[in-house]
Amino acid sequence: xxxxxxxxxGIAKREExxxxxxxxxxxxxxxxxxxxELSKAVGLAxxxxxxxxxxxxxxxxxxxxxxxxxxxxxxxxxSPEAGARQLVRTxxxxxxVPGLVELFVRLSAEATSPEHPGHEYxxxxxxxxxxxGAETMRGLQETGLLPSAADPECMAAILVALIDGLQIQWxxxxxxxxxxxxxxxxxxxxxxxxxEMSTTPGAPVRG
Amino acid sequence: xxxxxxxxxGIAKREExxxxxxxxxxxxxxxxxxxxELSKAVGLAxxxxxxxxxxxxxxxxxxxxxxxxxxxxxxxxxSPEAGARQLVRTxxxxxxVPGLVELFVRLSAEATSPEHPGHEYxxxxxxxxxxxGAETMRGLQETGLLPSAADPECMAAILVALIDGLQIQWxxxxxxxxxxxxxxxxxxxxxxxxxEMSTTPGAPVRG
Numbered sequence: 419x420x421x422x423x424x425x426x427x428g429i430a431k432r433e434e435x436x437x438x439x440x441x442x443x444x445x446x447x448x449x450x451x452x453x454x455e456l457s458k459a460v461g462l463a464x465x466x467x468x469x470x471x472x473x474x475x476x477x478x479x480x481x482x483x484x485x486x487x488x489x490x491x492x493x494x495x496x497s498p499e500a501g502a503r504q505l506v507r508t509x510x511x512x513x514x515v516p517g518l519v520e521l522f523v524r525l526s527a528e529a530t531s532p533e534h535p536g537h538e539y540x541x542x543x544x545x546x547x548x549x550x551g552a553e554t555m556r557g558l559q560e561t562g563l564l565p566s567a568a569d570p571e572c573m574a575a576i577l578v579a580l581i582d583g584l585q586i587q588w589x590x591x592x593x594x595x596x597x598x599x600x601x602x603x604x605x606x607x608x609x610x611x612x613x614e615m616s617t618t619p620g621a622p623v624r625g
Numbered sequence: 626x627x628x629x630x631x632x633x634x635g636i637a638k639r640e641e642x643x644x645x646x647x648x649x650x651x652x653x654x655x656x657x658x659x660x661x662e663l664s665k666a667v668g669l670a671x672x673x674x675x676x677x678x679x680x681x682x683x684x685x686x687x688x689x690x691x692x693x694x695x696x697x698x699x700x701x702x703x704s705p706e707a708g709a710r711q712l713v714r715t716x717x718x719x720x721x722v723p724g725l726v727e728l729f730v731r732l733s734a735e736a737t738s739p740e741h742p743g744h745e746y747x748x749x750x751x752x753x754x755x756x757x758g759a760e761t762m763r764g765l766q767e768t769g770l771l772p773s774a775a776d777p778e779c780m781a782a783i784l785v786a787l788i789d790g791l792q793i794q795w796x797x798x799x800x801x802x803x804x805x806x807x808x809x810x811x812x813x814x815x816x817x818x819x820x821e822m823s824t825t826p827g828a829p830v831r832g
Contacts, residue, residue: 602776
């Protein structure tokens with residue numbers, strides 16, 4: 419069955435390109451994300467790379483999707499409070515890969531346009547992030563870490579927006595402590611509910 | 626003094642172009658923001674338009690700067706609580722001009738790159754927004770509308786991030802109520818401090 423073999427090889431090559439691109443952008447920054455640089459990293463000609471993806475944007479969306487999968491795996495089976503702590507950890511890790519943060523910020527902004535190849539990905543990603551966030555918020559509320567006046571769905575949209583907005587501010591001002599700011603936000607909500615998050619208290623210190 | 630006269634005419638023309646561009650983008654959306662469309666709107670040739678601005682990006686930054694001035698004027702002399710209510714109003718108004726929201730989202734993302742002509746504008750804008758926000762947060766804290774555990778500087782970065790992040794979500798999902806979400810955020814903080822914001826209570830309803 420040569421055709422199935424070919425197909426499998428194609429899938430494997432696609433995966434290899436996505437993995438290599440994720441690594442290149444994480445290590446060399448967003449400016450390394452040209453088709454030329456990415457092709458070089460996987461040892462392919464420019465035209466060959468675009469044989470596996472419809473466009474550069476198409477490949478970049480797959481890179482973000484892969485990162486989502488890796489990040490999501492860290493949240494599996496966690497309690498709402500542990501999930502909130504893991505979120506802070508994920509955001510802190512992001513500060514170590516500015517190229518991926520920039521990729522996300524740039525692509526999410528461009529993809530607000532319905533014609534962008536990444537539009538559907540982002541629409542679905544945000545809907546899923548809000549749904550997962552609402553689940554966590556309901557859990558935090560049940561354990562007294564979120565004021566009872568708060569609406570879990572709405573707080574989820576707020577948390578997601580907060581992460582995105584902080585990324586923009588951080589790219590413009592590297593002294594901003596993204597993880598510490600989110601930690602502070604969660605601890606203010608917890609203390610407002612008369613509880614305490616088991617994270618470092620206090621406001622983040624600007625580096 | 627013909628040279629000063631020329632200079633004044635140049636300034637006046639620049640202002641006219643900025644005003645017209647703001648109107649075109651507000652009315653026709655971000656896609657109307659091509660040099661061609663903007664030139665047509667002010668009755669100039671493409672090359673003449675670029676005689677007044679170094680680039681399209683340069684003009685678009687000035688459009689955002691003009692909008693900031695118009696928005697800022699609405700906050701003058703307001704108490705912290707009235708300022709918070711005005712913020713909700715401003716965000717609600719933004720939902721009526723998606724083109725300007727898209728312009729802001731796209732340009733702020735692109736301008737995180739230090740080479741972008743708008744980089745300095747955004748660095749300064751965010752520093753100023755956080756400073757003004759911290760002032761408001763301190764005022765809200767004094768009047769019991771923000772929990773005492775909250776750090777005003779940090780809450781200001783959070784509020785600014787929240788507004789930016791919600792814009793992205795709203796462009797991707799028009800049912801999201803940006804103003805209502807921010808109102809909910811402020812009212813949760815107020816109720817967590819044992820007070821009540823004099824705004825509509827409860828969670829926003831998705832349209």
